[in-house]
Amino acid sequence: MQTLTQRISCLVKITGDFTMSFPAGITCILTTSPIAPVLSFRLVNIAQVDHFLPNQKLLYSDPSQSNPDSRDLWFNMQALNVYLQREAELNPQASYYNVTLLKYQVSSQDPGSAPFAALTNVQVLMALDHTATDLQCQPPAAW
Template identity: 40%
Template sequence: MLGFSESNTYLSLLSDSITDSVDTKEFWVNMPNLMSHLKRVAEQKPQATYYNVDMIKYQVSTEGIQSTPLNLAVSWRGDLTNTDLRIDYKYNTEAMTAPVPLHNIQFLVPVDGGMAKLQAMIPPATWNPEQQTIQWKIPSLSHRSENGGVGALLGRFQMTEGPCKPSQLAVQFSSEGCTLSGCDIQLVGTGYRLSLIKKRFAAGQFEYQKRV
């Protein structure tokens, strides 16, 4: 499901459902409003060489594991004294219109139960004693990575107040050069041109499949 919304009331972005088709949606801008808005911005920032104006925002709603560029599964096992954590991840090319690397991937997991000692971290991870969280970082991941972007993060903790309760896994990453929606933009008409189009997506927090 794809939903559009006007992001800047100054521009009076308009659309007409009559001209829409299954694959396209047309919008046009009230140019006098746009020019007035740019004039005000120029007066506020006279030293700027260009100005960014948000034109449109849209949301894409999809379901299923194949809709996410990074598939995850988390397993917690433990007793009163020890906890084992395993995070399986898989780079998913099917979620993107064109495979692009995921950058600055961060896995953040809260660990309760009075963690006394990190017995093993594969690969190495960072423990934050104040927030009681463990964090793994992967600089980049793609289908060209080792094992096609498939791997696992392993942690073993010695506990003083176990057993540890399974917690929510937060994952962040970003990517350039592609969108998950497959939406593209085309400027129709004379007198104007698109000098640059940037495509980017980023993730804040994933829900994961939990196995205990």
């Protein structure tokens, strides 16, 4: 009998959005202030993040920053004001507005780092070059 033993590696990719909430009253502050201060923020502990995709309509970032574990971003205040005013017109009763600022991706080779429950009824199709017999699967599965 022939035994098929093959180690299957796993790469977990986690993607997400970074969203910031603004109170509805901020539109009045931004439109009545003669010179609105530029809002900025810093992301820290980001060495493990593979990819960033900032909302280019709303954010500026200097990709040449020297510290690989942090990133400074600042708002295009005119674009933010226009965006929030439009949200206020579309949702006049809202008490706050969520703004997606960036998308990110983190990778890990540890399947335990995946943020979901155990998978069931998963089908894996593999092309085999040879006839396989005496197959064993951990955890147990139906072939």
